[in-house]
Amino acid sequence: MSRVHIRSTLAAALIAALAVVSAGCAGWGGGPGGGGPDTINVLMVNNPQMIDLQRLTEANFTKQTGIHVNFTVLPENDVRDKISQEFSSQAGQYDVASLSNFEIPIYAKSKWIAPLDDYTKADTQFDQADILPPMTQSLTADDGKLYGEPFYGESSFLMYRKDVLQQAGLTMPANPTWQQVADIAAKVDNKQPGMRGICLRGQPGWGQVFAPLTTVVNTFGGTWFEKDWTPKVDSPEFTAAVKFYVDLVRAHGENGAPQAGFTECLNNTIQGNTAMWYDATSAAGSLEADDSPVKGKMGYVAAPVDKTKSSGWLYAWSWSIQQASERKDNSWKFISWASSKQYEELVGSQVGWSSVPAGKRASTYENQQYLQVASAFAEPTEKAISSADPRNPGVQPRPAIGIQFIDIPEFTDLGTQVSQYVSSAIAGQMSVDEALKRGQRLAEDVAERYQSRQQ
Structure with missing residues (x-):
């Protein structure tokens, strides 16, 4: 996004x-x-x-x-x-x-x-x-x-270097789980000079780090708010998703991850500095451009999942x-x-x-x-968009439409503030528990407004 x-x-x-x-x-x-x-x-x-x-x-x-x-x-x-x-x-x-x-x-x-x-x-x-x-x-x-x-x-999907996985004797599943992705990232990390296992956004912003991260939260069973606006930012499921994401990017992710957004991960992938990248389907056009060094080397599969059948954004x-x-x-x-x-x-x-x-x-x-011109990524892109469910993106009912966001005006500020804490956790300056504890307090303020309107 x-x-x-x-x-x-x-x-x-x-x-x-x-x-x-x-x-x-x-x-x-x-x-x-x-x-x-x-x-x-x-x-x-x-x-x-x-x-x-x-x-x-x-x-x-x-x-x-x-x-x-x-x-x-x-x-x-x-x-x-x-x-x-x-x-x-x-x-x-x-x-x-x-x-x-x-x-x-x-x-x-x-x-x-x-x-x-x-x-x-x-x-x-x-x-x-x-x-x-x-x-x-x-x-x-x-x-x-x-x-x-x-x-x-x-939508979003997982992009990966077919040649790198093949050399490592690894096969990418068509519908990978996040644990499978983490295992592959660990096995290919630094196998080639200067190439990390995966690139994931860490840059603060409701539409930066929380674009991919909220889809991870969804598939891990978490949500920003339950149907009645009960805030769940520090819930076990939300916490598990963020800890998984932070641990993965800290262990096997790109250099400078707390400042990395879409553009930085795109550049890392094109320059051969990462073996995998989870992000927007729109990135594929740049990866497969005639002047791209990785044209023809990339594979594209569905967004990784945990508890849900799909998890791509929209x-x-x-x-x-x-x-x-x-x-x-x-x-x-x-x-x-x-x-x-x-x-x-x-x-x-x-x-x-x-x-x-x-x-x-x-x-x-x-x-x-x-x-x-789009044969490499057209089918997985169409599948990613067609499988996205903006009204039911997780395991529980939601109070508002949206996959990688909650469709309320307050989300831009809420998501951005919490993203700053998460980015600090990626940088090792704060624990995930503390980041989400602070995020929960912010979400409670938003929830109070919406709950009062329903009374």
């Missing part, structure tokens, strides 16, 4: 350069361009797939529909803040925004975004049934209505319409184009199939042109 899905410094520089030269749009980070009924204003994150969309819109969508699109494009933290400000005020300046499956149920409950069900029922060409069910589920609010359409999505950058927008019909036309099968084919033909915003449609994983 950026947060779950974080980009390297080089990628960020390229994105900025592309955005500056993009034509037919509001400037980089500029305000809405206004316009009449045939113009919509879109506020979105600056990820590479979004920049491709920005460049392709005028010559394709606008040409086909006559609808002009003014884009405001910002880095992730900035765009989240701006979307929150704009949509909470319901000023209607922006019609469409890129939101993740973390924000959408929260925004829907606040009535900041419009339901899309009537549009999906009327627009048979869009083919809602082709959207992978966990994606639809994660973008559906408690009222049963759909409030977002995914642009691209991801994340999606998606489109939503501001409730106050006076141009909802044209906004839907843009969304239905940007999230369509036809748009994926456009990207494949004009940008390259490796750049297709995948992870949202079943048909993507039947497209032979896409599979030619």
Whole structure:
């Protein structure tokens, strides 16, 4: 998750350069361009797939529909803040925004975004049934209505060096347990000069270390909160999961683990400094890129488990319409184009199939042109997303939707504060018991608020 899905410094520089030269749009980070009924204003994150969309819109969508699109494009933290400000005020300046499956149920409950069900029922060409069910589920609010359409999505899986395990006489199970992963990490650790057994995020942040770690907590039988909001951060199951994770990364993980996030583990894997990596399925595209030193050497299997059948996370950058927008019909036309099968084919033909915003449609994983460039990881990616269950990710009922997060506004602060303690435990500056004892006190404050509302 950026947060779950974080980009390297080089990628960020390229994105900025592309955005500056993009034509037919509001400037980089500029305000809405206004316009009449045939113009919509879109506020979105600056990820590479979004920049491709920005460049392709005028010559394709606008040409086909006559609808002009003014884009405001910002880095992730900035765009989240701006979307929150704009949509909470319901000023209607922006019609469409890129939101993740973390924000959408929260925004829907606040009535900041419009339901899309009537549009999906009327627009048979869009083919809602082709959207992978966990994606639809994660973008559906408690009222049963759909409030977002995914642009691209991801889950998580285990990536490993096939050649390294083969040389060690080891076989990776298709559905490994965490104990099997730990055993393999111990056996391959330092077998090659400078290569550690596994890379796991240790960098503080609710979307950094706790993206993978919460999935470990889930599969070990733990949870942040029980159904009635009873906090369980220092429970035996939560504690066992965190101790396992901390012990594994301290014993066989990367150097500088307390500061390592998605980007650092990606670089370690590409540079041959780790034999395994558990993280976002979106990482595979970089590992299998034509210029990657590990292209063709990687294997991909399901996220490791303990007590659950699956444990991969679920994340999606998606489109939503501001409730106050006076141009909802044209906004839907843009969304239905940007999230369509036809748009994926456009990207494949004009940008390259490796750049297709995948992870949202079943048909993507039947497209032979896409599979030619993604054959190594397409099937395990689709399986990881399809097996994700955002409403039942663990062994007990939950009070809110979410796999690697709890879908409440307070989780960003709670998860980040507790992650700082866990990162300190990875650094050997604090015990796991003390880290989670402090985390429990923070969770109790959050729980008290929600429990009081239910009385």
